Ligand SMILES: Nc1nc2c(ncn2[C@@H]2O[C@H](COP(=O)(O)OP(=O)(O)O)[C@@H](O)[C@H]2O)c(=O)[nH]1
């Protein structure tokens with residue numbers, strides 16, 4: 204019998220394609236193997252996390268980013284009295300790959316200088332909201348392609364750190380208006396900027412007033428109630444809320 208005419212068994216001499224490893228390489232395949240496979244894949248691919256810092260000039264956004272990465276990445280421009288602030292809002296992103304115990308995290312921080320510094324702050328949030336929505340759109344467009352990339356670069360903003368000026372009173376109308384828009388679009392983490400300029404008592408009073416403002420103006424900051432569906436998430440979210448003094452923290 205001509206060996207070439209024999210019907211090939213699934214694991215015989217037939218050359219395997221790079222995507223289908225021979226049977227002996229697969230070993231035991233059970234449902235529980237899926238977890239390990241996902242873990243190995245996630246470790247190889249790494250994770251992407253994108254943070255955006257928002258707030259008016261001089262509140263310490265760039266300093267926070269600089270401290271986070273322990274490097275000088277860009278110079279902040281604090282306009283002096285009478286200095287016209289440029290109309291165009293420039294967003295600057297910096298990316299660092301952090302690796303811990305074999306797990307890679309690509310951390311990108313986007314700084315937004317100049318927000319709310321104009322005399323007329325009408326629609327000053329447009330460039331920031333525009334940027335956030337553009338990233339969603341870009342990702343979606345890649346996702347819906349019939350022949351899409353195996354890995355779609357994720358530039359979506361996962362967390363927006365909102366710097367509240369340390370007035371000691373309550374949220375300014377501008378902050379309320381911006382936060383209302385922002386919390387519909389992205390996960391918002393408000394922080395009291397330059398909190399060291401307030402005493403501990405002032406800080407506490409200010410924090411409580413801000414929380415009250417957030418509630419009365421229906422501003423749902425991170426972690427939102429909708430993330431509480433899973434019991435484990437709910438426990439974790441409660442811990443975050445407790446630690447942040449009820450969804451609020453200091454810079
Ligand atoms: N007191 C105090 N000053 C700060 C803090 N963070 C930054 N600064 C100072 O505030 C000024 C403006 O900081 P910068 O990071 O450029 O603010 P940005 O315009 O929001 O990016 C600088 O002189 C910083 O040294 C802080 O937490 N407390």
Ligand SMILES: [Mg+2]
Pocket residue numbers: 264265266278279280314316
């Ligand atoms: Mg800055």
